[in-house]
Amino acid sequence: MPLPEFSGALGIKRAAHLLRRATFGATKQQIDVFAALTPAQAITSLFRQSLPDPALPIDPKTGQVWVLTPVTDANSMDLDSFLRKWIIGQMISAGVPSGISLAYSAREKMVHFLHTHFTTIMSKVSNSRSIYYQNQLFRTFALDALNSNPAINFKNLTVKISVDNAMLRVLDGNLNVKGSENENYARELLELYSIGRGLEGTLPPTTEQGDYGVYKEDDVKAAARVLSGWDVDEDFANLDPDTNLPRGKVKGSPTNASSHDNTTKQFSVHFGNATVQPNPALLNGGNPTEASALDEISQWIDLIYSSPQTAKNICWKIYRFFVYAPHTPEESIVIDGAIIAEMANTFAAGGFKLQPVIENLLRSQHFYEATAGTVTDDNFGGIIKSPIDLIIPTLRFFDITVPGITVSTTDFYAATGEIETQVTTQAMKFYEPSDIAGYESYFQFPIYHRWWITPNTLANRYNFIRTLITTMEQGMFKVNVYDFVKNNIPDAIAADARLLTMELAKYLLPVTDNLTFDDAADDTSGLTAKRLNYFKERFLQTFDEAYWTTRWNANEPDLRDQLEYLFNSMLQSPEYQLA
Structure with missing residues (x-):
């Protein structure tokens, strides 16, 4: 059954929390609007609108769309850079x-989630058009509940990504042929995109070599035979009927997929x-066809x-x-x-539609309250912001x-190029993760998002804020x-140093219950009196x-000048690094 949902108006803290997690950030005015909404109203506003497709990317050299x-x-020459x-x-x-x-x-944000799951390494794909169409594929499936086509669901996205041109290149699917399978x-x-290998840190050791608890090495070999015989379509002419987007093609011809293994594939006890x-x-x-090869997948x-x-x-x-x-x-556990x-x-009851699961999660008591008995660490501030989630939401705020x-076009690429540079200095090589498993912060147990913080990356995060805020610092973006x-702040609050500090904390920092400057009255449930006094000083x-x-x-x-001291201290704080 769905997770129990939170009721009542969100208020500033919960609205800011939702918008930090579900979007790439919001202005103060947008947070104020969402503070008056219930979670159900907020999620409807975020996920149930009809949205336009993005304007197509333009090559600044020709002034024309190239994808x-x-x-x-x-x-x-470097169209990959412009696509990023x-x-x-x-x-x-x-x-x-x-x-x-x-x-x-x-x-x-949903498109980015799908990218972090079905990871792409742009330099290995080496074709910006392939990456563009994959990005559009993710966009097609991101809001799958709005699409009446039952084929638009996460399970079917797993089928589509298996013959996606970028994926065929990045994981050598185009080299997988019968008799010489590439696994x-x-x-x-x-391991990464579907069944996984069980709950990390909780699994007993397996007693059989090649048995990973939920699948076996033999299943990998059989799956490689199922997936054999596909190639990258360099002409982008082979269109998927559900999405109308280009996909890969079979080697040979659609009526004779000559490199596909046409024999029966046997799977292990883990798959019955x-x-x-x-x-x-x-x-x-008797010969395999594109249709039969796709049906096997x-x-x-x-x-x-x-x-x-x-x-x-x-x-x-x-x-x-x-x-x-x-x-x-x-x-x-x-x-x-x-x-x-x-x-x-x-997820399963809804036909593996992604959107309803995420919507229910973002409406749930657990998301807002870390319901008693589930975790000891409050969900507020439980994630260290990725460089993308630090930089873009700061600019949007x-x-x-x-x-x-x-x-x-010139100003667009200059601004987004500056954002990419800042992201890179904070150790996120955008669309260039170190390996096919993706960005370590999204998958690597038990560190996860803590990967983002090192002495160098933390210094660069602080440099980004200082350059943005401080008059004397040179930078493209200035506040x-x-x-x-x-x-944005009423004069009665702005004129009071304590009220102003607390008011900004409510919007900028994730843990802001029961704010006080009095150590004796501090219940330490969130941002402490000691920290508030530090910002004030x-x-x-x-x-x-x-x-x-x-x-x-x-x-x-x-x-x-004086306000810059306040904003620099708050935005360069450890608390601001948390979402």
Whole structure:
């Protein structure tokens, strides 16, 4: 059954929490609007709107779209770079009307989740058009509940990604032919993309060599034979009927898939000793066809999803991305029984549609309250922000916008290129994870998101904030914090150093219950009195609180300088690194 849902208005803390996790950030005004909504209303606003497709990427050298037509010598050399910047532009909702920018951002957060799951290494694919179409494939499946086509679901996405041009290249599916099977994709399909290898840190050792508890080495070999005979379609002419997007093609011809293994494939006891075999009605005089080869993949994916472990593994990926990554077996076991099992039931009962599972999770009591008996660590602030989730939401909070690509292609790529540079300095090689398992922070037990923080990356995170906030620092993106406070905070609060510090903390920091500057009254349930006093002292410097009030009311000319101390201290704090 679905997870029990939270009722009542969200309030500022929960609204900010939801928008940090479900989108790439929100302005103060957007948080205030969502604070008055119930979770059900908020999720409807984020996930149930009709949204436009992104404006197509443009090659600045030619001024033309390149992803729909063959690339020629007239095009720029490094189109991969422009495509990465284009993807970042979608994350920051560049050129998107304000009325739908949050919903657009929520969809792009789902697209990013799918990218972190079905990982791509752009340099190995070495074809920006393939990456673009894969990105569009993820966008097609991201809001699958809005699509009446039952084929648009996560299970069927697993079929589609198996013959996706980028995936065929990155995991050597194009080298997998009968008699000389390449097992790379078959192995990762099982281990990373579907059934997994059980709950990390909790599994007893297996007694049989080649038995991974939920599948065997023999299943990898049989799966490689199922997946044999496909090739990259360099012309992007072979269109999938459900998505109308290009996919790979069989070697040989559609009526004679000559490199596909056409024999029966036997799977292990973990899959009920089932077989996958060609459908005679789809063969051509006994020879495999594109239709029969694709049908075998569908049969195999059906087998994988018939195991309850597959739904649980996918739901764990969802949970770690949107909620929390437990770092001990004990925590994992509790969450697995209380939360993941229910998510998996919803997932399977809903025909493996992704969106309803995520929506229920984001409406749940657990998401907002870390329901008693599930985890000891509150879900608020339970995830260290990725570089993307630090940089883009910070810019969005201060309402820094990027022009649409059709409004100013030069400015669009300059801004998104600066974001990519900042992401790279913080140790996220965007679309270039170190291996096919993806970015370690999303999958590597027991560290997970803690991978993002090292002495170097933390310094670069702080440098990003300092450059953004401080007048004397040079940078493309700049925030006038005086204007921000004047335009967003009532004068009665802005003139009071304590009230101003607490007001900003409510929006900027994840744990903000029962705020007080009094150590004796502090219940340490969230941001402590000691931390609040630190922010206040950094803000006031050598001034006292009354003097700040006098100076604010007199509109002194150097108020921006003093406010920069406050914003730098809060945004360079450890607390701000948490989502």
